[in-house]
Amino acid sequence: MVHGAWFWLLGRIDLDSFAFVRAWREPSLDRLIAAGAAAMVVLGAIAAFAIITRMRKWRYLWENWFTSLDHKKIGILYIALSGVMLTRAVIEAVLMRMQQAVAVNQPGIVKPEHFGELFSTHGSIMIFFMAMPFLIGLINYVMPLQIGARDVAFPLLNSVSLWMTVGGAVLMMASLVIGKFSTGGWSGYPPYTEMAFNSGVGPDYWIWAVTLSSLGTMMTGINFAVTIYKSRAPGMHLFRMPLFCWTSLCVSILMIFAMPPLTVATALLALDRYLDFHFFTNDLGGNMMNYANLFWLFGHPEVYILILPAFGVYSEVISTFSSKRLYGYRSLVYATMAIAVLSFTVWLHHFFTMGQNADINAFFGVATMTIGIPTGVKVYDWILTMYRGRVRFTVPMLFSIAFIVTFVIGGMSGIMLAVPPLDYVVHNTLFLVAHFHNMLIPGLLYGMIAGYQFWFPKAFGFRLDERWGRIAFGCWVSGFYLAFMPLYVLGAMGMPRRMAGVFQSEYLPWLLVAAVGGFLVLAGLVALFVQLWVSIRRREEASVPVGDPWDARSLEWGIAAPPPEYNFAHIPDIETRDPFYAAKEHGTAYDPPRHYDDIEMPKNSKVGPLLGIAGAACAFGLVWYIWWLAAAAFVAIWGVVIARSFVRDIYKTIPAAEVAREHQRWLSQVAAARGIPRELETTPANQGLAEGAAA
Amino acid sequence: MDQQHAYRRQLRTYAIGFVSALVLTCAAFATVRFHLAPPQTAIGIVFALGLVQIVVHFRFFLHIDLERSARDDLQLILFSTLITLLMVGGTLVILANLHHRMM
Structure with a gap:
């Protein structure tokens, strides 16, 4: 413990707070692993800093990316953040699989305390800093293009949301180097996370990282919902929107309503920890059951926040690669809405065993099973979209098909868990772990990967390598089955979740299989990075400047790849669903507009990055009791907000002549390109023009 | 005029x-x-x-009335009411039940 001036200056930080120092003083394997992870963070940061400085890219990054309010760039930054966090969380997952495979009747490679940190960070990162940024990034990039808008409704708010999420992610990374993270799991249940049982910095790291990200997410929800309501192109009725926009709309509404209970729950927990309140404590009138209630009021809609965007991606991918109109569009829309509403009626199934009476459990059990109906409608719609279509097995399509099969298996185990008596039996076992990974890996991650593969050519102007994509697909899918199917068996055998070690030898074979699966998943992730690297190196031969590599249907494919900053040289008039496909059939897809106008776009702003930095600093100060830092950063946050309100000059104008020049250059590329049949779409012949489209 | x-x-x-x-x-x-x-x-x-x-x-x-132009807003308000009722009502039912069984 530190005293006096030190405390004033550095709060609770002392030498033992640093992972390196702890490893130096007692060089056990456990501590060396922790120090190694810390070293990866520090070296990674230094390497990134050095490379950017050496290439003199700081100004470029700041001016073109960090301060940009362009929804496309913000989307890409979100996905880049997600990629970094995914890498860390997958490595942690592999470490946990190794630990459990090794620690049967013997100590494993990490100590129980460290194992607790691993599953807490793995869960928190995967939900808040991998899944959410990935889907928000994808919606950010695609949705405004699909509804024919030039940007989201509140471009600055968009940037603020991004940087608050980044601030939270920085806090997660900092916890590897300085201090220890929470051991309370991703849900951080009190009273375990209260001061009485956990006086260290771990739960504080969790509280503030999650708070930053949830505030950012709620603002994103408002932003997207308003964009879809107010910024659609003329003629783009709600029922002419692509399904991805519909799922985005439902997700944004879920975000608006579901994030506040989480913010409230973490804020109340913070009051307990910092100001000695008693919301969730054991004594003095605290009620920790209300925490579980509040947390899952957020937590269950969150599940659908995660899954619905992937449903949108699958709808686009399956209809495009089957060369067919989406089957049952209206039923898909209504199913999406039904899922969104029902998601607010089932949160209690996360705590069937907490002690409420059987009637209440039965009600929520039935409500839970009801969600299976609209989801089933969707599965049939996707299958019927493929039926008699010209299905092409590209990488996004492969992930979509793997999703359908795997997701149905996970859904069935979900129906089992929805039965309260059965839930009592497998509650808190690996059966549950298997179930939710079985929903979220196909229902979220495969969808995000499919979307990334599908829209990458639109964003960067070249296709991703097909061969490495298939290798990644093989590793992800086989890795998933090997890693998680054994967990169903282990759960049914009674193995509790979150165990750092067990004493039942009969678990061992299944744990070994699961560990192999974990390594395969890691290989799948590596393959994705190799694919990106290979594709960047061969970008010339895979380039698709015309912008429609998959003979696709919605608006975003009818513009250049990558699209200009203002998206559309001329905002299109929409007369039908699948407007770009209809235009291609009429041969009007690449007609020049009658005239060009000046376009007004938002200017760059430093507000987002500044708020992100100040937010992270404030949170860091709060975690370590560095009060001067927290106070200064808090004042800085509001100072920036107030200063911004005086800025009047926030738009720039792109002259019509420049728009015309860029657009005509693209049109000449269209004229020079050769339309290709679908058999050639994965070859260098594909320049992004479909056969017969420019007739 | x-x-x-x-x-x-x-x-x-x-x-x-x-x-x-x-x-x-x-x-x-x-x-x-x-x-x-x-x-x-x-x-x-x-x-x-x-x-x-x-x-x-x-x-x-x-x-906000029943005119067509205000229909979107009305729907949003009704939806917000529904969700708020679900969350508040559900919380009250669950916590009251737990309280009852703890006594």
């Missing part, structure tokens, strides 16, 4: 809204101040007046 007409009509809606809001507020205060009903009933009356007050605000000040 037409503009002036629209202006008059708007002014009238605002006046109606203002007066009804005032009456509803005064009625609520009066119920409590002059003991116009037994306490339990008074709470019910104040609550009911509050609900009517909400509708008045929506109708006259926020221009």
Whole structure:
């Protein structure tokens, strides 16, 4: 413990707070692993800093990316953040699989305390800093293009949301180097996370990282919902929107309503920890059951926040690669809405065993099973979209098909868990772990990967390598089955979740299989990075400047790849669903507009990055009791907000002549390109023009 | 001329809204101040007046009505109400039940 001036200056930080120092003083394997992870963070940061400085890219990054309010760039930054966090969380997952495979009747490679940190960070990162940024990034990039808008409704708010999420992610990374993270799991249940049982910095790291990200997410929800309501192109009725926009709309509404209970729950927990309140404590009138209630009021809609965007991606991918109109569009829309509403009626199934009476459990059990109906409608719609279509097995399509099969298996185990008596039996076992990974890996991650593969050519102007994509697909899918199917068996055998070690030898074979699966998943992730690297190196031969590599249907494919900053040289008039496909059939897809106008776009702003930095600093100060830092950063946050309100000059104008020049250059590329049949779409012949489209 | 007409009509809606809001507020205060009903009933009356007050605000000040142009807003408001009721009501039911069984 530190005293006096030190405390004033550095709060609770002392030498033992640093992972390196702890490893130096007692060089056990456990501590060396922790120090190694810390070293990866520090070296990674230094390497990134050095490379950017050496290439003199700081100004470029700041001016073109960090301060940009362009929804496309913000989307890409979100996905880049997600990629970094995914890498860390997958490595942690592999470490946990190794630990459990090794620690049967013997100590494993990490100590129980460290194992607790691993599953807490793995869960928190995967939900808040991998899944959410990935889907928000994808919606950010695609949705405004699909509804024919030039940007989201509140471009600055968009940037603020991004940087608050980044601030939270920085806090997660900092916890590897300085201090220890929470051991309370991703849900951080009190009273375990209260001061009485956990006086260290771990739960504080969790509280503030999650708070930053949830505030950012709620603002994103408002932003997207308003964009879809107010910024659609003329003629783009709600029922002419692509399904991805519909799922985005439902997700944004879920975000608006579901994030506040989480913010409230973490804020109340913070009051307990910092100001000695008693919301969730054991004594003095605290009620920790209300925490579980509040947390899952957020937590269950969150599940659908995660899954619905992937449903949108699958709808686009399956209809495009089957060369067919989406089957049952209206039923898909209504199913999406039904899922969104029902998601607010089932949160209690996360705590069937907490002690409420059987009637209440039965009600929520039935409500839970009801969600299976609209989801089933969707599965049939996707299958019927493929039926008699010209299905092409590209990488996004492969992930979509793997999703359908795997997701149905996970859904069935979900129906089992929805039965309260059965839930009592497998509650808190690996059966549950298997179930939710079985929903979220196909229902979220495969969808995000499919979307990334599908829209990458639109964003960067070249296709991703097909061969490495298939290798990644093989590793992800086989890795998933090997890693998680054994967990169903282990759960049914009674193995509790979150165990750092067990004493039942009969678990061992299944744990070994699961560990192999974990390594395969890691290989799948590596393959994705190799694919990106290979594709960047061969970008010339895979380039698709015309912008429609998959003979696709919605608006975003009818513009250049990558699209200009203002998206559309001329905002299109929409007369039908699948407007770009209809235009291609009429041969009007690449007609020049009658005239060009000046376009007004938002200017760059430093507000987002500044708020992100100040937010992270404030949170860091709060975690370590560095009060001067927290106070200064808090004042800085509001100072920036107030200063911004005086800025009047926030738009720039792109002259019509420049728009015309860029657009005509693209049109000449269209004229020079050769339309290709679908058999050639994965070859260098594909320049992004479909056969017969420019007739 | 037409503009002036629209202006008059708007002014009238605002006046109606203002007066009804005032009456509803005064009625609520009066119920409590002059003991116009037994306490339990008074709470019910104040609550009911509050609900009517909400509708008045929506109708006259926020221009949410059954016209087509306001349909989106109305749907959003109804949806928000539904979700809020689900969350608040559900929480009350669950926590009351847990409380009951803990006693």
